[in-house]
Amino acid sequence: MATLLLTTLGTAIGGPLGGAIGGLIGNQIDARVFGPKGREGPRLKDLTISTSSYGQPIPRQFGRMRVAGSVIWSTDLIESKQKQKGRKGQPSTTVYSYSASFAIALSSTPVDRLGRIWADGNLLRGAQEDLKVGGTMRFYRGFGDDPVDPLIAAAKGPLAPAFRDCAYVVFENLELGDYGNRIPAMSFEIFADGGDETVSLARLVPAAVLPPSEPPLAQTRGFADEGGALASTLAAIDQVIPLVCASGHEGLTLATRALPEGEVMTLPPQLARDDRERDENRVRQRAGVPARTPAALRYYDEERDYQTGVQRASGTREAGRELMIDLPATLTAGGARQLANDSANRARWQHETVTWRIGELDPRLTPGSIVRQPDAPGYWLLRSWEWLDRGIALELERLAPSGGAPRASDPGQNLPPTDLPIPATTLAAFEVPPEAGANPAQPLIFAAASATNSAWRGAALYAVQGTALVDLGKTGSQRAVTGVLEAPLGPSPALLFEPGAEAIVALVAADLDLAETDRDGLTAGANRMLIGGELVQFLHAAPLGAGRWKLAGLLRGRGGTEPAAAIGHGAGAPAILIDDSFVPLDPVLVPPLATSRVAALSTGDTAPVIAPLANAGLSRRPLCPVHPRVDSAADGTRTYRWTRRARGQYRWEDSVEVPLVEEREAYLAGFGPVDAPHAVWQVDTPALALTAAERAALTAAHGPGPLWARQVGTFDRSPALLLANLT
Structure with a gap:
């Protein structure tokens, strides 16, 4: 009534x-x-998903909240396809990817700023305001002068709505590959209308008459008004x-x-006792059954990414179903515990009421005033007053005494999604020595892309042709294990396993790992690392911290890279682990030339990252001949001989001829500097015969010098093998 x-x-x-x-x-x-x-x-809601139902109310948001929002505009999915070359001899595949553009309304009241965004439980936008996937985002705060979004205007024309007085977010071409090629379930952290402070009634009910110094709602960091x-x-x-x-x-x-500021007013003494007893009986009849004590409070826990939390009041456990209060507000665990204790404490005292009969009403006494009785302890709330024929009856309710100091509370364990900044791409392009069974005519050109943390989601690759970028596909999200030599690695004859040799490598990221192996693993080709132009295998890998590793037990000059091992490497030389993370490059677009360049561009790159092609021609260059020897005849003729090797044929089987691999067998022998020889001979067998007179003529004309031989391959010449020094 x-x-x-x-x-x-x-x-x-x-x-x-x-x-x-x-x-x-x-x-x-x-x-x-x-x-x-x-x-x-x-009602308190668990973390819901974005909806798109007509007639769905857009709630008012106050303070800091996590909201799902409502989809208010969307395009169809945009399909794109790309043919990607298979890795290591695998067939090429056509990859389809999808993106979408859409808008989501967040609040029907203005929003100061936008925080993190979750998509399917993972972070789509981190605390540093970085999108974790490709696409762009625009945020409109919800004021009456917000402009029309240009994408919506382009799609809808002159009738495009501006959604003014509604805070919303527009995503343009958001990549959906990480979300099953669909628009994911999204939720948004918003800071609305003073979101870094507590919520006040002045914001929640702006038209209400409030005291000049009205305090904010206790402990409340955010509040959702869902309508109604x-x-x-x-x-x-x-x-x-x-x-x-x-x-x-x-x-x-x-x-x-x-409690009011300053001194609390004390009521005047009561009138006659008979009148007081009659009023007290009437109050007892109205009081009814004491209220149940609320045992727990459900809320949105700020310390657990706004998930639903429960805090129970101290000492309120009773038999049967407990009374739980839902408050659609953002609180800390300690603040929620304090509110739960205060609610339980008030419930224990609120049934204690008194009717206080006085003869004259002080104008300062109004319903809602807090007063004291002259003969009783504590504070009392003046709920109402009533004029009677014999005085004025004040209905007082006992206010609960202080519940004591706030108690600490644990919000519970939270497993937040990883929020790492999107790193820039590190890129290397190179040729590698061929493996057994590889096509001898096909250049083995690869790109290795990596980054400093796991938030990197891959990059698009391009061939740099003048001022143009030609599409080469994408890297995928797997990071290559790349780094640099931290200390120089000296020269090696690359003949035997070196158990005492060590190399210090600094990887691009501290979370990248290297593994150990055994000698059988080395024999099977495990733990191969390209250091400069040399292929090295390592037996042991010990972490030194901060992405630094010590590699011990080295097998140098693998895959025919003994010439690079003989030179050694300085600090800062690139080091790349040979694994399945490489991306094969089309040699038509990236020819095996030292002038070729490759570019990468990812979400974390402000400009294309460009890398020159290293070790150009290595995969199709014949291997350096080995086993130089000389036969002397009685007439002084000396026959210099050598043994050829073949690309990809690194296992020397007994009694098995090494295959030629090249189109024909041919060698170039020379005397003097390799780059500018004094004399050259072309032969089709691994042998060169020089008489004593020919040798004497060479030294007489040019002085002492080296005699060497190179294999002439289909595409290149091998490094030179020293046969002898003519004096």
Whole structure:
């Protein structure tokens, strides 16, 4: 009855807001007259997903919240396909990828700023405001002068809506490969209307009459008003944070219940005892059954990424089903525990009421005032007053004494998704020695892309042709294990396993790993690392911290790279682990020339990352001949001989001829510097015969010098093998 009456009265005095406050006052009176009953306020929601239903209300958001939002505009999925070359002899495949553009409304009230964004539980946008996948994002704060989004305007034309007075986000060409090629379930961290502070009634009910120094709602860091009757929202708050609703000469006022600043007014003594006893009996009849003590509070836990949390009041466990309060607010665990304790403490005291009869009403006494009795301890709330024929009856409710100091509380374990900054791409392009069975005519050109952390999602590769970039496909999200030599690696004859040899390598990322192997693993080709132009195998790998590794037990000059091993490498030489993370490059677009360049571009790159082709021609260059020897005849003729090797044929089987691999067998022998010889001979067998007179003529004309031989391959010449020094 009081609810209906005061709702009507409040509407007449203060309009819709007055009706809401009047209804709240009526609820409080009815609860005291007819006994306590359950109140239905805004329900606490678990983390929901974005919806796109017509008629779905867009809630008002206050403070810091995590919201799902509503999809208000979207395009169809955009399909793109790309043919990618297979890795290490695998067939090429056609890869389809999808993206979409869409807009999601977040709040019907302005939003100061946008924080993190979750998609399918993973971070789509981190705390550093970086998108983890490809695409662009635009954020509109929800003011009346927000412009029309250009993408929506292009799609809808002159009738494109601006969605003013609604905070929303627009994603343009958001890549969906990480989300099953569909728009993912998204939620947004928003900071609305003073989101770095606590929420106040002035923001929640801007049309209400509030005290000049109205404090914020205790412990409340954010609040979601999902719509519906304002009275139900205020009633939900009143369960945890008591509100005082009163009507007076200023109209309907609303405030949180708190002790006034300064001295609390003490009531004058009561009138005759008989009148007091009659009033006290009437109050006991109205009091009804004491309210159940709320045992727990459900809320949004700020310390657990706004997931639903529960804090229980101390000492409230009872038999049967416990009374739990839902508050759609963002709180800390300690703040929620304090509110739960305060609610339970108030419930234990709120049934203690007194009617205080006085003869004259002080104008400072109004419903909602907090007073003291002259002959009783504690503070009392003046709920209402009534004019009687013999004085004025004040209805007082005992305020709960302080519950003591706040108690610490644990929000529980949180497993937040990794929030790493999107790193820039590191890129290397190179040729590698051929493996057994490889096509001898096919250049083995690869790209190795990596980054400093696992947030890197891959990059697009391009061949640099003048000022143009020609598409080469994508790297995929697997990072290559790359780095540099931290200390020089000396020369090696590359003949035997070197158990005492060591190399210090600094990888590009601390979370990249190297593994150990055994000698059987070395024989099978494990742990191969390209250092400069040399292929090295290592037996042991020991981490030194911060991405630094010590490689020990080296097998140098593998795959015919003995010439590079004989020179050694300085600090800073590139080091790349040979594994399946490499991307094969088309030799038509990236020819095996030292002038070829490759570019990479990823989400974390502000400009294309360009790398020159290293070891150009290595995969099709014949191997250096070996085993130089000389036969001398009685007439002084010397026959210089050598043994050929073949690309990809590194296992020398007994009694098996090494295959030629090249189109024909041919060698170039020379005397003097390799780059500018004094004399050359072309032969088709691995032998060169020089008489004593020929040798004497060479030294007489040019002086002492080296005699060498190179194999002439289909595409290149091998490094030179020293046969002898002619003197």
